[in-house]
Amino acid sequence: MRATTIHGARDIRVEEVPEPRIKRPTDAIVKVAAGCICGSDLWPYRGENPIRPGATIGHECIGVVEEVGGEVSEVSVGDFVVVPFCHCDNTCAHCRHGAQSACVNLGVTTSGQAEYARVSQADGSLVATGGVPDDDLLASVLALTDVMPTGWHAAVSAGVAAGDTVVVVGDGAVGLCGVLAASVLGAERIVAMSRHTPRQELARAFGATHVVATRGEEGIAEVRELTDGVGADAVLECVGTGDAMTTAIGVARPGGGVGFVGVPHGVELPVRTLFEKNIGVRGGMAPVRRYLPELLALVQDRRIEPGRVFDLTLPLDEAPEGYRAMDERRAIKVMLRP
Amino acid sequence: MRATTIHGARDIRVEEVPEPRIKRPTDAIVKVAAGCICGSDLWPYRGENPIRPGATIGHECIGVVEEVGGEVSEVSVGDFVVVPFCHCDNTCAHCRHGAQSACVNLGVTTSGQAEYARVSQADGSLVATGGVPDDDLLASVLALTDVMPTGWHAAVSAGVAAGDTVVVVGDGAVGLCGVLAASVLGAERIVAMSRHTPRQELARAFGATHVVATRGEEGIAEVRELTDGVGADAVLECVGTGDAMTTAIGVARPGGGVGFVGVPHGVELPVRTLFEKNIGVRGGMAPVRRYLPELLALVQDRRIEPGRVFDLTLPLDEAPEGYRAMDERRAIKVMLRP
Numbered sequence: 001m002r003a004t005t006i007h008g009a010r011d012i013r014v015e016e017v018p019e020p021r022i023k024r025p026t027d028a029i030v031k032v033a034a035g036c037i038c039g040s041d042l043w044p045y046r047g048e049n050p051i052r053p054g055a056t057i058g059h060e061c062i063g064v065v066e067e068v069g070g071e072v073s074e075v076s077v078g079d080f081v082v083v084p085f086c087h088c089d090n091t092c093a094h095c096r097h098g099a100q101s102a103c104v105n106l107g108v109t110t111s112g113q114a115e116y117a118r119v120s121q122a123d124g125s126l127v128a129t130g131g132v133p134d135d136d137l138l139a140s141v142l143a144l145t146d147v148m149p150t151g152w153h154a155a156v157s158a159g160v161a162a163g164d165t166v167v168v169v170g171d172g173a174v175g176l177c178g179v180l181a182a183s184v185l186g187a188e189r190i191v192a193m194s195r196h197t198p199r200q201e202l203a204r205a206f207g208a209t210h211v212v213a214t215r216g217e218e219g220i221a222e223v224r225e226l227t228d229g230v231g232a233d234a235v236l237e238c239v240g241t242g243d244a245m246t247t248a249i250g251v252a253r254p255g256g257g258v259g260f261v262g263v264p265h266g267v268e269l270p271v272r273t274l275f276e277k278n279i280g281v282r283g284g285m286a287p288v289r290r291y292l293p294e295l296l297a298l299v300q301d302r303r304i305e306p307g308r309v310f311d312l313t314l315p316l317d318e319a320p321e322g323y324r325a326m327d328e329r330r331a332i333k334v335m336l337r338p
Numbered sequence: 339m340r341a342t343t344i345h346g347a348r349d350i351r352v353e354e355v356p357e358p359r360i361k362r363p364t365d366a367i368v369k370v371a372a373g374c375i376c377g378s379d380l381w382p383y384r385g386e387n388p389i390r391p392g393a394t395i396g397h398e399c400i401g402v403v404e405e406v407g408g409e410v411s412e413v414s415v416g417d418f419v420v421v422p423f424c425h426c427d428n429t430c431a432h433c434r435h436g437a438q439s440a441c442v443n444l445g446v447t448t449s450g451q452a453e454y455a456r457v458s459q460a461d462g463s464l465v466a467t468g469g470v471p472d473d474d475l476l477a478s479v480l481a482l483t484d485v486m487p488t489g490w491h492a493a494v495s496a497g498v499a500a501g502d503t504v505v506v507v508g509d510g511a512v513g514l515c516g517v518l519a520a521s522v523l524g525a526e527r528i529v530a531m532s533r534h535t536p537r538q539e540l541a542r543a544f545g546a547t548h549v550v551a552t553r554g555e556e557g558i559a560e561v562r563e564l565t566d567g568v569g570a571d572a573v574l575e576c577v578g579t580g581d582a583m584t585t586a587i588g589v590a591r592p593g594g595g596v597g598f599v600g601v602p603h604g605v606e607l608p609v610r611t612l613f614e615k616n617i618g619v620r621g622g623m624a625p626v627r628r629y630l631p632e633l634l635a636l637v638q639d640r641r642i643e644p645g646r647v648f649d650l651t652l653p654l655d656e657a658p659e660g661y662r663a664m665d666e667r668r669a670i671k672v673m674l675r676p
Binding site for chain 2: 093094097098099101102157228230233253254255257260263264267268269271272274275276277278279280281282283284285287
């Protein structure tokens, strides 16, 4: 099959690789209808994460079940499904506690930017959409594989509640979905920190009431002024850098919460500041499966349209251009169609 | 008046110092009926915090209002009051959010181990008990100035909920009050980590269902075994050292919460582990005033008896011996009577 592979920093290729096969009776193979590039794919793309040259890349896809293992009973060949980027049995103690991203049988999609993907723990992971999504819903269903549940997880982890003042640090697709999540969860004021006009516009469309274009100390000061010197009830850190975390903690009010979902790169948590301001910090890889039923219903009811984060769709063969576009911030998020 | 003062590491004296006076119209002066020594007083006692030689020490006391400033209207001369160790106006934005320990008019008791103490923000801080507490309640009322609300804050910060499995790291008075808090909040299993028999016994009396006497990796392994390899829903870190935090994070289940109330000394938060396990961390100085009405009612209804943490009562003049007894762990907590 054709699949996107990574050979080194900024060396993305689409080439023939062996099709994934059922390895265990709990597996399924999904024929990819649409995949996409994640902000976290840019870490290895930029050479900041180790890679295995020639490995397939891409952990987000939706499509049709092509084949199932002998123990799979909840989905059938022909079902159109959402594939959570992290696979879980949805029955272990961690899953039952809502921590599906720490499932004892955790797996991840490894060829989401390809023609086929293998899903471990198919029964626990896959959610059938009840038919091929309408064209106008496809992008939003694809967003449910990672980026929307991750933004949602940031909001849940930050403790967003109705009436809150929320700040979102990061205007990537996850941050934008965080704005949307905060809006759905009833936040009253949502401050999107973004310097890019198209992203600011999408943030406003998703429910941001304010945009702060400055960064660092200046950005913190601007948010503090917006909040009468008090700070935000909840802050969504959707980048993963030390600067982003510093900003997030800097704009939180005493007793507020920071939800962080950007994979930490060079982040240090200032325990003394957290102690002095009683700021809670919680986050991690999103337990996508936990949120999927609720979010899929919101998408299918057309109450949320997270698919608007896709501003570039390319044929799979043009995956390298997709990476370039995201790396250069010419695109917020790129959909790839096999 | 006679007051406990600190002159250097392990140099505690009781000597004559000037009586505190009303400085601002929001102040009150309290004649101390009982004060006590806090675990956090041991940091300067052991030379691990900077001190000003000759300064009074002690931030916990209860007593009778002796004098009030011109703007004090909520308490009157003669009222018996609980003095939260941190004073707050209870009206600013932070206080309204329940973060009274970050009040914009924050103050602290500085002569709790003395004959008189000054309380700033008397209206926002002091809670009258409705008369002199019965003899059998006095110790528990004294525990409400810091140690019990701090244990409670650890439990609240860790997110303890009914049915939870809770681990308490630290068997000082705060940890023991954390056990009591977890019990009141409905935890089903409460594991007290303690190596000291009298403290283990009090932990059990406060609601601990299990005691783990091992420490470090061994202690973590024992808790994991107790919890079928899952870990605890909520962990109360009531020490403030790096080792205690490592243990706390080590015994938390994925998606669990760590509440920390020990003033951090050499603590580093392992952000990557927190991310991978989706463990939340929240804590800080307890917003005592927030919890006081609820906790005072529990004490007065004789539903909780946090005063059992006091296992040594001394006349004020013997404060130096009180410090030695706590430092050498001969006493859990020492009450001082002027």
